[in-house]
Amino acid sequence: GAGVSQSPSNKVTEKGKDVELRCDPISGHTALYWYRQSLGQGLEFLIYFQGNSAPDKSGLPSDRFSAERTGGSVSTLTIQRTQQEDSAVYLCASSLRISGNTIYFGEGSWLTVV
Amino acid sequence: GNSVTQMEGPVTLSEEAFLTINCTYTATGYPSLFWYVQYPGEGLQLLLKATKADDKGSNKGFEATYRKETTSFHLEKGSVQVSDSAVYFCALSDEGGSTLGRLYFGRGTQLTVWP
Numbered sequence: 750g751a752g753v754s755q756s757p758s759n760k761v762t763e764k765g766k767d768v769e770l771r772c773d774p775i776s777g778h779t780a781l782y783w784y785r786q787s788l789g790q791g792l793e794f795l796i797y798f799q800g801n802s803a804p805d806k807s808g809l810p811s812d813r814f815s816a817e818r819t820g821g822s823v824s825t826l827t828i829q830r831t832q833q834e835d836s837a838v839y840l841c842a843s844s845l846r847i848s849g850n851t852i853y854f855g856e857g858s859w860l861t862v863v
Numbered sequence: 864g865n866s867v868t869q870m871e872g873p874v875t876l877s878e879e880a881f882l883t884i885n886c887t888y889t890a891t892g893y894p895s896l897f898w899y900v901q902y903p904g905e906g907l908q909l910l911l912k913a914t915k916a917d918d919k920g921s922n923k924g925f926e927a928t929y930r931k932e933t934t935s936f937h938l939e940k941g942s943v944q945v946s947d948s949a950v951y952f953c954a955l956s957d958e959g960g961s962t963l964g965r966l967y968f969g970r971g972t973q974l975t976v977w978p
Contacts, residue, residue, distance in 0.1 A: 784966075791968060791970040792971075805965065851909055851912065852956075854899075856905060
């Protein structure tokens with residue numbers, strides 16, 4: 750596609766429910782990243798993929814968070830048993846390769862946990 | 864470790880004023896440096912970048928020079944416009960070791976330009 754596409758753009762969920770956020774990177778980009786942007790916390794790195802593998806999961810805030818990528822393309826970020834502190838904008842980004850290339854961001858998925 | 868510190872906002876300027884947003888960094892390897900901009904209601908967009916010392920990135924009238932001696936990458940624009948109102952993020956990408964490809968961001972600086 751022309752740019753990084755994320756869905757849903759907005760999601761309101763009840764505390765304790767699971768949510769899935771989807772990211773469709775730019776076609777041909779092998780590297781994919783997830784970041785979280787919350788008020789007062791700035792931009793927080795969550796996880797990245799090189800192809801389908803995720804060598805760095807250090808940024809995931811708890812074991813309620815998981816992410817997968819299949820076919821070297823679409824990625825899903827899953828948050829189980831959501832909490833109010835999970836409310837944030839979840840940003841996906843992609844780049845041609847993991848090193849030395851510009852990283853392009855999607856418009857984000859706004860998650861509100863009530 | 865890797866980190867970015869940028870000027871706290873908000874910054875409020877009149878149209879045609881000179882803009883500087885300070886950014887300093889620490890890095891363990893050989894970083895590339897970036898400025899991203901987030902306009903209201905939109906996603907992050909790359910504004911400019913520099914990949915090695917003394918490089919100058921420029922775009923849309925904005926400039927930033929990679930200064931290794933002062934570990935800085937300050938953003939400047941000679942004459943701001945109302946349409947420049949946005950949040951600006953300084954970031955680095957450390958191309959070495961386990962942090963390969965990951966972007967480290969500053970906390971962002973809100974710029975508001977009044978007509």
